[in-house]
Amino acid sequence: MISELGLTNQHVEAQQAFFGKGVSERHRGIPYPGTFILDEGGTVVGKEFEQSYRDRASGSYLLDQLGVAPLDPGAQEQEATPGVKARAWVGTSTYRPLQKVPVHVRLDMADGVHVYVPPVPDGFVPLSVVVPGHEALLGGSARVPNGTPHAVEGLGERFFVVTDQVDLTVPVKLAGRGFELDGQQRAEPRPEGAATIPVVIRYQACTSTECFPPQELQLELGLTEEDVLRPER
Structure with missing residues (x-):
């Protein structure tokens, strides 16, 4: 089935060479890591594949690709400005090494309150969400949605804003x-098995x-590591 679908990893030798390692029998014939997403009728409605077998999508990441990101009851939240509440959550309490996990951020704005998004004139700060990386975390920044044109009386510059509620995601x-x-x-393994994910919201x-x-809000999300799943020999 793997060969019939064209999923055999054709790059495994180059991938192993990149890490200074050779190819053993257990590497031959392995597929590209991936997941087919089916609807209730069994029809493929999506797929998520990686080139390297060293990378994996977590269950929470796949749900995010389907637009399913329920608010975690354990979300970290902060309200620094009247009328704006920021929440951040991961959607899972555990992870396995080298898995991709989505970090979710939601801003709720009260009636009559708006937040600037890019592009903005000099002197104004647009919305941004960044997960700073470190040696054990590959971070990134969220794609901020387009805003609605907004005029400020007395100013000639053009602004764009978001209102009500906005959701952003950073895959890490x-x-x-x-x-x-x-x-x-x-x-030598790192001593800690728990991961802290920093989230910076501006x-x-x-x-x-x-x-x-x-x-500038600085939140922290915690996850616990689970062991890598390995086939029995």
Whole structure:
């Protein structure tokens, strides 16, 4: 079936050579790692594949690709500006090394409050969400949605804003105790099995009569590592 679908990993020798390793029998004939997503009738409605067998999509990542991102009751939240509440969550309490996991951020804005999004004139701060990376975390930044044109009386510049509610996602990858981010196994595992994911949210909110100072929120999300699944020999 793997060969019939054209899923045999044709790059495994180059991938192993990149890490300074040879190819053993257990590498031959392995497929590209991936998942087919089926609807209730068994029809393929989506797929998620990686080139390297060292990368994997987590269940929460696949749900995110389907637009399913329920608010986690354990979400970290902060309200630094009147009328704006920021929440961040992962949607899972555990991870396995080298899995991709989505970090979710939601901003809820009260009636009459808006937040600027890019592009903005000099002196104003647009919405951004960043997960800073480190040696065991491949971070990134969220794609901010397009805003609605907005005019400010007395100013000639053009603004774009979001209102009500906005959801953003940053896919991240966690190396875990025993691996580097490139998939190399560590000679000495890291001591901690719990991962902390930092989330930095920047924005500036205004009403029709008042603009609040720019805000930078720093939240932290925690996950517990589970062991890599290995076939029995």
